[in-house]
Amino acid sequence: METLTTQLPGVTIRRRSGSSHSGSDHETSKEVPTTDYYLDNQLTIDQLKKEVLALTHRLKIARWRSIPISEHSQIKVTRISGALTNAVYCVTPPAAYLGQNFEHHHLPQLALDSLTNPALHRRKSVSSLKIQHVPQLLLRVYGPNTSQIIDRATELALLKRLSSRNIGPRILGIFANGRFEQFLKAQTLTKEDIRSPDVSKVIAKRMRELHDGIDLTFDERSQGPGVWRNFDKWAIDAKVVLDKLDKNIGHIQGMEDTGGLGPPWSTRRVLRADWMTFMEAVMSYREWLDNESGSPEVLAKGLVFAHNDAQYGNLLRVEPPSGSPLLRPANEHKTLVVIDFEYASPNVRGCDISNHFCEWMSDYHDPDRPQDIHSEMFPTEQDRLRFIESYVAHGLDAYEDIDRIDREIASLSREAIIWRPAIHLGWCMWGIISAPIEKEAEEDSDGFVDLEDPAIETNSEAQCLEASEFDYLDYASQKASLFWGDIASLGIPIPEGVDTQYAMHVGKKWKYARD
Secondary structure: OOEOOOOOOOEEEEOOOOOOEOOOOHHHOOOOOEOOOEEEEOOOHHHHHHHHHHHHHHOOOOOHHHOOHHHHHHOEEEEEOOOOOEEEEEEEOOHHHOOOOOOHHHOOHHHHHHHHOHHHHHHOOHHHHOOOOOOOEEEEEEOOOHHHOOOHHHHHHHHHHHHOOOOOOOEEEEEOOEEEEEOOOEEEOOOOHHHOHHHHHHHHHHHHHHHHHOOOOHHHHHOOOHHHHHHHHHHHHHHHHHHHHHHHHOOOOOOOOOOOOOOOOOHHHHHOOOHHHHHHHHHHHHHHHHHHHOOHHHHHHOEEEEOOOOOHHHEEEEOOOOOOHHHOHHHHHHHEEEOOOOOOEEEEHHHHHHHHHHHOOEOOOOOOOOOOEOHHHOOOHHHHHHHHHHHHHHOOOOOOOHHHHHHHHHHHHHHHHHOHHHHHHHHHHHHHHHOOOEOOOOEOOOOOEOOOOOOEOOOHHHHOOOOOOOOHHHHHHHHHHHHHHHHHHOOOOOOOOOOHHHHHHHHHHHHHHHO
């Protein structure tokens, strides 16, 4: 897994209201240990190590309790790149605890004393005289303002549910603003990897296993596709952000309207329409989609448990040890593991597939413009067909009716196309509410507006990529443009007030890129 070695701020543990509780070692308990302590990324690297180690003890994470707090300076805490929502770290134990066999000079003093002192020896079990292998941990600290995007209580309940089915990394301990997870020795896929025909077929198989592996409850199905639940929730906050942008623009001298779209960044610049017109188009699309997808009952029946964020940074290739069952030919595809289920929800199959296709267009490690969407990189018809054929074949018997297989491939291909505008809409709203924006300028007691040192609303997601700035509003604007292009291609009427020629141009360019 790709890591960085830059120095990190420390973490201090601060008690929040209420008492903490935790279970026994995760290896023998079904309950995930939990504490209400809060980690604040403010202190030095040495304090970081000390408090993280203390937290592993408090959560009774298996084997980590064997490391004395006095040895905290010997652990390593390394930032892992690629996360857009959280600060993610790899926590490595001291070198003496990494191997299986150790010389006496590697043992802590208590163990050495036990080897030579009969009294101590009688009080210690034989196994306690040896240092057990202590595994690396993944430490995830949530961004301070991500609660408006992600329901953490729902996410944790979902992760426990997945863990019970051996899907994804195990959750080892939960604290107020983050968690410890099983650290997988793996390589993150790259934007080039997911374009490989062989890798693409493996991703399709793993997606099918996820979709078929989790049963949805009646309540989950009755709530409808997650893509619309997210859009409806995020759109409320997005409107607030855009209103602030529009109001703040009036305070900036010399900012001129460009092409009738409003100055950057404004509602019209981001959405290429005013809010009411944009939402009118959304409603037209949703009505059209309802007619295409069938009754609510039919739609609910077809929902599956979907990841909804299968971008290359969330796909890992695990390195199995010698003798692992994963080395068997029949299990080879299972070396690919999907992580980060923050956006997972019941959804239409075509939504999850379409979202993965759309992620082919992004390069989140571009040093200059990581927010750019490259429509020419969208998978070709041949690429899409290869993926969907692998998806369908992996879920059916070898002796299934060939006509049925062909019908399912055609149906999923269509579904991935008609639900794609919904994908663009969801990530457009996400981009808007993730953006750091200037607060409204405040008037002093004499009624004058101070514009010299405007306060900034900070969002941890704005600092997600090292050595580059991710422009969330630019990203949202590109997603909005793709939405206009898609509905134009689908023949859905464009409301008055929108540049129809622009929408048709994007639609034709978009269609050319994907054919």
